[in-house]
Amino acid sequence: MQWSFPIGRVAGSEVRIHLTFFLLLLWIGIVHFQAGGAAAATDGIVFVIAVFACVVLHELGHAIAARRYGIKTPRITLLPIGGVAELERMPEKPSEEIVVALAGPLVNVVIAAVLLLFLGGRFDPDTLASMENPATGFAARLAAVNIVLVLFNLIPAFPMDGGRVLRALLAMRYPRVRATEIAGTIGQIAAFAFGFLGLVGGNPLLIFVAIFVYLAANAETQATGLRDAARAVKVRDAMITSYESLRPNARLADAADALLRTTQHEFPVTDGGRHLRGVLTRAALVEGLREHGADKPVIEMxxxxIPKVRDTAWLTAAIDAMQEGRVPAVAVVGADDRMVGYVTFENISELMMLRAAGKWR
Incomplete structure (x- = not known):
């Protein structure tokens, strides 16, 4: 995720923090300082950091549960609106998806229980109403926040935790694509409700949540449909076979010339034996020209x-390889391990659009 940087690794996952998170801390500090001075500002910032520590534990709950089914979680990113565990994929078995989805809220239940039973916190309607009041007590407020996190995350708004549970339950009756479409529609309706409440109540954070839920629900619905369609397509039917490649000794100036005379967004870097050395993306080309100049070797940018898949593999293998490796393309090789083409998400989407438009291939 852009504008984020790593702060450490926990249980095999890289924890990253988005730069906008510091804007949240700054805003909290200013608001509390105006209300009660430096002591109030410090309390407010420490409390927000404690809340986001609980959010990290929530996301680790998802990651640990997913690991049980052989799914890695390379990154957990903290945003002002919460955390995002970037799982390589979600389990496709409904029972497994329910376990992974509920693991996060279960962590918050455990945290709240520890705060209430062992650290002197208490929970009642007054505590919920005064979560921002330092006089209520740190443990009590943190317990209340964790309970709110549980209730909020279990709202059946896909792709939130409750929405994933809903999708899994629907998938027990309907095909997964149809279940995702239903859950995604409900998630988008919920997003409009969040946005309306945010506008009426003057809560900008709720508006950001609404935007995130809407976009995420739409993106995951499309991704699920794409993946389902890819199960019936071979890699050789989707790969790009007409392309211009670069030699390892090429410079960025050569790549710039190729960019202008072609419509490619990425350029395979291959040796004389058509063995792939890497891929130069358009973004890396522009960045390299800006920072290093036209004489920079392409192999340094x-x-x-880059993962490789056989041309006889199903297209889902290429999708998995790009998602797991977070790479711009996957090389397609023949029986002799030489490159015969490559696959990107863009050309997969184009293939699926053509197939959806009519009988083709």
Whole structure:
């Protein structure tokens, strides 16, 4: 995710923090300082950090549950509106998806229980109403926040935790694509409700949540449909076979010339034996020209360790490889391990659009 940087690794996942998170801390500090001075500002900032520590534990709950089914979680990113665990994929078995989805809220239940039973916190309607009041007590307020996190995350708004549970339950009766479409529609309706409440109540954070839920629901619905369609397509039917490649000794100036005379957004870097060395993306080309100049070798700006798939594999293998490796393309090789083409998300989407438009291939 852009504008984020790593702050450490926990249980095999890189924890990243988005720069806008510091804007939240700044805003909290200013508001509390105006209300009660430096002591109030410090309390407010420490409390927000404690809340987001609980959010990290929530996301780790998802990650640990997913690991049980062989799914890695390379990154957990903290945003002002919460945390995002970037799982390589979600389990496709409904029972497994329910376990992964509920693992996060279960962590918050455990945290709240510890705060209430062992650290002197208490929970009642007054505590919920005064979560921002330092006089209520740190443990009590943190317990209340965790309870709110549980209730909020279990709202059946896909792709929130409750929405994933809803999708899994629907998938027990309907095909997964149809279940995702239903859950995604409900999620988008919920997003409009969040946005309306945010506008009426003057809550900008709720508006950001609404935007995030709407976009995420739409994106995941499309991704699920794409993946389902890819199960019936071979890689050789989707790969790009007409392209211009670069030699390892090429400079960025050569890549710039190729960019202008072609419509490619990425350029495979291959040796004389058609073995892939890496891929130079348009973004990396522009960045390299800006920072290093036209004489910079392309091999110093290309993306290395590009996954390979056989041309006889199903297209889902290419999708999995790009998602797991977070790479711009996947090389397609023949029986002799030489590159015969490559696949990107863009050309997969184009293929699926053509197939959806009519009988083709």
């Amino acid at each position: 290309m993306v290395r360790d």
